[in-house]
Amino acid sequence: MVDLSVKKEKLFLKNPIMTASGTFGYADEFEDFIDVSRLGAVVTKAISLKPRPGNSWNRVIEVTSGMINSIGLENVGIEKFISDKLPVLRKKNIDFVVNLAGSGMDEYVELARICDANKIHAVELNVSCPNVKSGCLEFGTDARTLGELVKSVREVYNGCLIVKLTPNVTRIEDIALAAQENGADAVSAINTLKGLGMKLSFKNGKFYREQVIGGFSGMAVKPVALGVVNRLKSVLDIPVIGLGGIASMQDVLEFFAVGADAVQIGTANFTTPDISVRIIDELSAFMEENGFRTLEELKAVLRHFSPR
């Protein structure tokens, strides 16, 4: 048996394969496809203080090697999460991270306080959602504001504090450093890119247009994500969780090669609902076959080739 565990600073995972927020619901939905308790961790759909209905227009459209979503953070709200979803996750032995989306500083702090009171081991601050008008994106695009947010949350939250970064900024290093300096335990990157997906058709002398403006994800964004993780690793000491376009074990190895400590699988869960556990199986078989006893050994070899 190979050792797939990740132990770095405050990031403890039984294996490095997590599932990304918004692509895995509250985990129980995937029980028809996989044994969810095998995952390194499941990151929940973003949770806000009050339930949100989400956006009312067309929410998803496919684009080349990816998709655009404009969900608008539809979710059940923290109260219902704590009463209905949390007991299920715990009972089923699922390791999880709660993704938090506030509409202002106070709301993030309140959410984190509630998570702390409920002994939730890890939260991921969604400071980077492109689909809601007020709130979270502003925190993710300004280093000083983000620093203040992380500091305030840190004061009330004792578990593992992950900050999820948006790629839609000029210098992501500055934002990430602000998170680190103010007490973040890890960062995850990337959230979706801003995009517009369109389908035009011409029928009976008339054009028809379908479009969705929102977050771009899926295989097509992997090079952006790899680039970001590579840049983050050159400035940060805290762990970096890499995500964006991962759809195979090969992709995971590439993220390790640029220094990712763990990874999350997002859109690929839609294409192949059992992809996450398949990658865990492939990774452990690969390590077994090729004489890597621990994940750290594998990562060390991969990083040796990592560009600087």
Add this chain to the structure above:
Amino acid sequence: MTIEKLKKMNKGKVTHIERVANEMFLIKIKTAPDFSSKPGQFISILCDGHTMRRPFSIMNFAKGNCSTAPDYGVISLLFKKKGDGTAYISALKVGDTVDFIGAMGNGFSLNNEKILLVGAGVGVAPVYYLKKYLNDAPRLIAGFQNADEIPACLKDEIDFISTDDGSGGGQGKGSIIDFLEEEIREYQPDRICVCGPHIVLKLTSEIAKAHDIPCEVAMEKTMACSIGVCRGCVITLNKNGKLENASVCKDGPVFLGEEVVW
């Protein structure tokens, strides 16, 4: 974790594929023995090179003890070629593997009421399944644009056909909606089940309501996950004055027409 619960990841083999109307195809897929489904449920097919699976209503699925019947364990789908995904499926050959998830969603209610089934275009597929499931008891009516759009494989199984331009022959000229009042008067159904374009669902639901007949509508919405997690396929329901979201893939695709906010 039981095997039973993990079985929604499926692979099947194409046993038959045929063009049955203008740009419309019938495909039959042999499934694993443990597959089961109900009318109104759908499967989502992985199309090579595509991020989003494409959902299709099951048009028939023969299960039961007749394991020697030719279509035992075979899913039939009726689909219209629209874009790249359906073009990929239409190009599949007998013997090819189909990667699909399902059966997904909740189907129509199944009971021995007197049911009027209404299909429009390719939407005839799931209501046809309901007819077969209930041993041909319900009455099935369907509308198509013109004669070229009527699937040859179903022509003789539909009790009444209308075509927009009358090219379908003796039966009806006009939208299937134009014949609904008359059908209701004559057939006196306890329930109406309908699938087709949005406007057909909405109008059928309104007419049913005017006659105080419960109406079940099979909705469509672009899907990213088909399993209820992405919230991409959400519609609004009005449940006794309270608005709430429902996903077409998991909470539907069949809803009570009177609850849908159109």
